[in-house]
Amino acid sequence: QVQLVESGGGLVQAGGSLRLSCAASGRTVNVYDMGWFRQAPGKGREFLGGIIRGGGSTYYADSVKGRFTISRDNTRNMAYLQMNSLKPEDTAVYYCAADQSLHQLVIVKPESWGRGTQVTVSS
Numbered sequence: 001q002v003q004l005v006e007s008g009g010g011l012v013q014a015g016g017s018l019r020l021s022c023a024a025s026g027r028t029v030n031v032y033d034m035g036w037f038r039q040a041p042g043k044g045r046e047f048l049g050g051i052i053r054g055g056g057s058t059y060y061a062d063s064v065k066g067r068f069t070i071s072r073d074n075t076r077n078m079a080y081l082q083m084n085s086l087k088p089e090d091t092a093v094y095y096c097a098a099d100q101s102l103h104q105l106v107i108v109k110p111e112s113w114g115r116g117t118q119v120t121v122s123s
Contacts, residue, residue, distance in 0.1 A: 009117030022096030035105035
């Protein structure tokens with residue numbers, strides 16, 4: 001199983017940008033599809049998007065399409081979430097996850113989760 005650690009969260013003003021990173025260890029990340037999720041207080045964990053293992057295709061939830069971009073660097077065992085035009089409603093704990101099936105990411109049941117990083121967007 002792969003271990004994941006997110007970083008890059010913090011406090012940002014509305015309209016600003018953040019780039020989250022997800023570092024993988026324990027197993028090479030290029031055998032996994034990767035996904036990003038978030039969980040706001042009192043809400044369930046939400047799938048934001050995913051990227052297939054080769055990096056050729058990405059998928060996004062409607063709530064973030066056009067504002068968030070997922071990428072990966074398999075040579076560095078890293079995945080990224082670039083977030084632009086942030087809104088206060090984007091405030092949440094953000095998680096990366098890995099699974100050998102994109103479907104498992106979409107249904108929010110991946111093999112491996114990171115611990116999360118807090119993103120707070122002030123108005």
